[in-house]
Amino acid sequence: MVNKKKELEISLSKISDFENPNVKFEQYMTSAEVASTMIHMADMNGDIEGKIIVDLGAGTGMLAIGSALRNPRGVIGIEKDKSALLIAKRNVSTISQEIMVEWVLADVEHVPIKTVDKVDVTGIMNPPFGAQKSYKHADRNFLEKISEIASVSYSIHNGDSIGFIEGFVEERGGVISHSYSVVMELKKSQKFHTKTRKEIEMEVHRIRWE
Ligand code: SAH
Numbered sequence: 001m002v003n004k005k006k007e008l009e010i011s012l013s014k015i016s017d018f019e020n021p022n023v024k025f026e027q028y029m030t031s032a033e034v035a036s037t038m039i040h041m042a043d044m045n046g047d048i049e050g051k052i053i054v055d056l057g058a059g060t061g062m063l064a065i066g067s068a069l070r071n072p073r074g075v076i077g078i079e080k081d082k083s084a085l086l087i088a089k090r091n092v093s094t095i096s097q098e099i100m101v102e103w104v105l106a107d108v109e110h111v112p113i114k115t116v117d118k119v120d121v122t123g124i125m126n127p128p129f130g131a132q133k134s135y136k137h138a139d140r141n142f143l144e145k146i147s148e149i150a151s152v153s154y155s156i157h158n159g160d161s162i163g164f165i166e167g168f169v170e171e172r173g174g175v176i177s178h179s180y181s182v183v184m185e186l187k188k189s190q191k192f193h194t195k196t197r198k199e200i201e202m203e204v205h206r207i208r209w210e
Pocket of ligand 1: 029060063079106
């Protein structure tokens with residue numbers, strides 16, 4: 001199992017990206033650096049070892065696979081895009097023969113986890129921001145779902161969404177216990193992107209769902 005944060009980042013740098021990112025689903029992979037920092041912090045907080053980790057919108061597996069490298073009881077990656085899950089499965093075999101992730105092809109709206117006790121579940125996710133008009137409030141749906149199934153969650157959001165997140169969490173009786181900013185460099189993935197690379201400021205929140 002991988003222990004140091006740097007080792008985790010090196011392992012995760014081998015994860016393959018989306019082949020044809022679907023702009024409507026806001027598909028972009030979390031960088032190995034941001035993912036390893038997030039997972040390492042979750043592990044230090046006692047939120048990974050022995051827990052069931054749920055990654056909503058697992059994509060090609062960055063956060064699910066990174067969590068699987070840190071001794072959880074189990075990891076479930078939920079994703080509605082079949083082609084992303086195919087890459088995620090390949091990524092598991094590239095990274096380690098010793099880890100297991102249960103991949104579920106489903107929309108987060110219909111997540112079939114009801115039997116597991118909330119106390120044992122940690123959510124880790126990089127939800128769509130709802131930047132696409134047709135996809136407005138997508139991160140709200142993800143937060144809503146994770147609040148139902150997990151006692152704690154880690155999620156990445158657009159830098160300016162803190163007002164919305166605070167309001168939502170309070171409404172749900174939750175508490176934001178930690179937050180920090182990260183800058184992620186996004187590669188050009190769509191024809192309409194004018195620059196080849198763009199730096200975006202984002203925030204990671206640890207939320208306790210009481
Ligand atoms: N967790 C991955 C991917 C983040 S991109 C990573 O950190 O690298 C967001 C992912 O959410 C995409 O793979 C997209 O296909 C998926 N997604 C978007 N809406 C969804 C929905 N309603 N249900 C399930 N997955 C969804």
